[in-house]
Amino acid sequence: MRPSGRAPDQMRTIEMIPGFSAHAEGSCLVKFGQTHVLVTASVEDRLPPWLRGKGSGWVTAEYGMLPRATHTRGSREAAKGKQSGRTQEIQRLIGRSLRAVTDMKLLGERQITLDCDVIQADGGTRTASISGAWVALRLAIDGIMAQAAAKGTPLAGDPLSQQVAAISCGVHSGQPVLDLDYIEDSAAGTDANFVLTSTGGIVEVQATAEGAPFDEETLLRLLRLARIGCNDVFAAQLKATGR
Amino acid sequence: MRPSGRAPDQMRTIEMIPGFSAHAEGSCLVKFGQTHVLVTASVEDRLPPWLRGKGSGWVTAEYGMLPRATHTRGSREAAKGKQSGRTQEIQRLIGRSLRAVTDMKLLGERQITLDCDVIQADGGTRTASISGAWVALRLAIDGIMAQAAAKGTPLAGDPLSQQVAAISCGVHSGQPVLDLDYIEDSAAGTDANFVLTSTGGIVEVQATAEGAPFDEETLLRLLRLARIGCNDVFAAQLKATGR
Amino acid sequence: MRPSGRAPDQMRTIEMIPGFSAHAEGSCLVKFGQTHVLVTASVEDRLPPWLRGKGSGWVTAEYGMLPRATHTRGSREAAKGKQSGRTQEIQRLIGRSLRAVTDMKLLGERQITLDCDVIQADGGTRTASISGAWVALRLAIDGIMAQAAAKGTPLAGDPLSQQVAAISCGVHSGQPVLDLDYIEDSAAGTDANFVLTSTGGIVEVQATAEGAPFDEETLLRLLRLARIGCNDVFAAQLKATGR
């Protein structure tokens, strides 16, 4: 029995509120149960120096957690003067995941920054961030395409041809389960994050033995759970973006 | 005529959602029109070193703004590795304002940290923070008092005997107006923030000539507007805390 | 009775030594009793990026305190690797105050940096800094005007048409008093800094209740004291700049 009372392959309730931010070119408040992340997509003409003048765009991500998003207050990274290794690892993963489904040539010389800020945390903040970031990115790219078309210089194609979503799975009390919340995650023997595309491809696998090493069979069973979960996320993304 | 179409002494719609955060001992999502700030109050037993063992508590504040809370994306302070002078100035002001209405002896050896994170900005983020922080603090102290009473060691009195609220006023197109939004603030000739208590006292005045210097009469007219605005805030605070 | 033995509206002895620094384009060692601040004005052709090519100049300030300017040694900010919130708040105030009386168009594409370094502290270092900074700025602008005239390209007018000065006031033992020294400041119930122009305008008011909130009447009485004090400062500034 899971602490959450959910079935092994049962997700938490997913909610995706598009356009949550009044200012951003794209945004989404994504909720996986009690995990709430605000993602904004900011479109800028300024590219990183190494990309300028090559006709390509860039998608990057930053991640943060409000100090009291968690059960006990964590220190504020801005006050400490540096981002933790965990934060940097997560924001690198988010950026990589979204770049995997974006055609930089079609995007053109634009940078889109995805800010993922955890308002409330209950496990799975990085996978919720990736899942919500796709919505914010989709909305921002919709806007870019509409503006470009309105100016009579339409993009040659949609830079975002697929969906990408992520989910965490783990082994809890010996049983593979889907979409760990904080209590389940703390007690999980193996913890795995999967980033998958809507056409069935794998973008990233990060599986870690928290206690005893795991075997190939476990890895595959976790992957199968992840496919189930991501299908729910893909549906929520479509709904949130009006598709 | 104000850009917002409001009357000179008209506030934006105030909304205060208490208990917005699942984890914090007290919390409030405060909205002054399109300015939205999430305030959490975290209660800890750990005091700053210079206060330990003196039987007194402490209230402090931290302030941050999500990178895309604003019209154009600002850089993330955690990524830059330091808080701006503006951020530090604001969080010092918030802390001072709340300490002004808290009895540290009655609070006892506890520290309450008020995290004010701007989710969306449209002018007046520091005054909204102070106003919402009172709600979060009130709820946290209610909890402390209830717990202490339940343990048979009630506090000797309520550490928070008054309300405190803040509002910004300014001179726009030659006319003193209340509760500036971003567009009005950008064009204001004089900009003043007032922190007032519910019993009519002044806790802080910060008035700055953005262009030409101002005179005593203007200062007094802005203060009178602030009193009008703070009365609305006091009412909203009472409602949000169920009083 | 004030600890200093001064009358409520009595300033400390003001001394302003112009040209104290051999290298700076303008400089002033300003003394308010035992508070001694060295201000230098450095003129540079290099503007901050956002101002370049607009035909306007800029005035900015930095503030520091020698580690043993105070009764007990404070840590050196350069060694700690960051400026405190207090330091940043003060240098922002100084810059704002001097910009309020400078015409940036007349100044032309030049930046003047006012370095205010506290050699010895006894209360009122920020207000002494502002008051002395005007002298350093005046001397630097005199030099700019003289050089421009000598080159046959005189400035279209004097960029510094007014004086600006600042003073701290406070409520000590229930009585409003002028120009607080350190001992008085430590015990003050209300502490207010006023930045005023020689033509009677108010540039900035920063009034803070250290203990109990204060009322409008107190604010006005402190402002009246400030006017008295600033008149003395204006006279000293004129004398120091040979006017």
Next chain:
Amino acid sequence: MRPSGRAPDQMRTIEMIPGFSAHAEGSCLVKFGQTHVLVTASVEDRLPPWLRGKGSGWVTAEYGMLPRATHTRGSREAAKGKQSGRTQEIQRLIGRSLRAVTDMKLLGERQITLDCDVIQADGGTRTASISGAWVALRLAIDGIMAQAAAKGTPLAGDPLSQQVAAISCGVHSGQPVLDLDYIEDSAAGTDANFVLTSTGGIVEVQATAEGAPFDEETLLRLLRLARIGCNDVFAAQLKATGR
């Protein structure tokens, strides 16, 4: 054909020189072809604060790269004043991997720090680090056990009951290949790092699509290659530690 001319399942030459450092309690210079990493294990009695007094030990890792370990000079992290996200991600992975095979209770109140410094880089520095770190850790623990036995207070068992090794695999020109060097890695479509134990368990999988997403079959084929490679590493580790 691989750029290196190797067969798809062919490792580079592995060399492990134990005791390379005169001072460290354990050390190993590990070479995977032209990738050379010096690992030292430092034993200290001082534990991180959150572990003190619990009767358990800790294993942690730090990672660095000499500025000219690479084809072109990279900037020195100590001079830049911070470790990159990549560095932090790698050192967290190394620490996790070695902790997965260490019994902290048996280790007792000791911390072992594994410093992995890349002297020369040609792809696979993180996996070489993990593989060499096991040798340094094994030697350090041998020393701890010998000293404890000599004092008549032997450890209750060997804290390091298994081996751990890591290898990178990838898809190059459509073909899964083992142990990527820098040139192969730069052109790889999918890049995967596996951390495996000598008893066949999986400690960590990190698989990333650099271009197109990959499928389950590819993941499994890369895992199979990793098993082949790690067997070679396990043998080299045994030889280096005289087992």
Next chain:
Amino acid sequence: MRPSGRAPDQMRTIEMIPGFSAHAEGSCLVKFGQTHVLVTASVEDRLPPWLRGKGSGWVTAEYGMLPRATHTRGSREAAKGKQSGRTQEIQRLIGRSLRAVTDMKLLGERQITLDCDVIQADGGTRTASISGAWVALRLAIDGIMAQAAAKGTPLAGDPLSQQVAAISCGVHSGQPVLDLDYIEDSAAGTDANFVLTSTGGIVEVQATAEGAPFDEETLLRLLRLARIGCNDVFAAQLKATGR
């Protein structure tokens, strides 16, 4: 002919104003011509951790330069967030030099921090700092000894049995000269700083070829000049400390 018009073995005018600071336990404003350094000695009971409980004291130094001490404005180290290599090198030298003449056992468990802040620079700021620091240290130790005697627990002896002074010499236009000012220093072929004791001992030699290497004879001639210069400094120190 030297740019300064001085004879090769002629010092600039030395002035040492003891007790310049109202707060410090010892202080000295030292002037070598247009080089002005304020040195304060701060006595604290708090020792660095590695010295506590050993019955010994410590003398350390910090060095800084006001941004406009120099011909053109330098950036403020506190604003940049770190001390330059030059600053650190100088403060290490000052600390070492003063420790060389201090008996730490006699000093007892006290730390004296010598803050050397350059108010105005014209070459030789590090040697002026050392020379003035001796005066500040002497005065602070006089105070410690007097207080200890007054309490009936006199020190077992004077911790400062000798004087220490420093001077820079160099080869200018082929001729060894004493006490370089900024213009001479900029053009010097060899630059040497000597730290000497009043009993003729050498505490530190730092000689650097700025252009062509120098020979042993030059080193000795510079040392002889330094002895001449330090004798003047020793006399000024005695006068400043009333001996």
Next chain:
Amino acid sequence: MRPSGRAPDQMRTIEMIPGFSAHAEGSCLVKFGQTHVLVTASVEDRLPPWLRGKGSGWVTAEYGMLPRATHTRGSREAAKGKQSGRTQEIQRLIGRSLRAVTDMKLLGERQITLDCDVIQADGGTRTASISGAWVALRLAIDGIMAQAAAKGTPLAGDPLSQQVAAISCGVHSGQPVLDLDYIEDSAAGTDANFVLTSTGGIVEVQATAEGAPFDEETLLRLLRLARIGCNDVFAAQLKATGR
């Protein structure tokens, strides 16, 4: 008797392995007994801003020590976020020493960075660094000259006309001795580093009294020892560079 058992004027065994690094334009692993330093020379076309467009080159150095190069583990400077004063002092010395024998005009618009990383430390790391850096620099310049000649645009001359080497000497148990190892250095009464050229010139002298001040005679005896030692280094440098 020296702890090392060496005669007073006896060096440790010197070993210089040229071309140790596969990637750098010049490199050398230098060993003075148990002190091992890897020096790489990196040639880049990018000059520091203040040198651009002047037809001259630049030589600079960075220094680092692996955390466990020493008897007990030191903290990693990259993790602490800053280089120590000692590190900065040493890298400034290395850069100065190599620049003293390099003709920047002949070098042309190129920067050569000498990275000196201490793999293992047993005293004399800075002098070993300088000595080895000459080899790395010589090899890099040989490469530059060969490439320039191959392109038909030979350099006008060899930018490195002399050798430079460094050695530490000290007074141990009252006797001047050459090439201190760590144990000798820890107990040395006077510690002196000399940087000398192969034509007999002195580039830098840094002599420090660790305990009692020293006299002129001691300085000269240490210099004589340094000449003996550097002659051995010069011979090893020639051998390592195939001259």
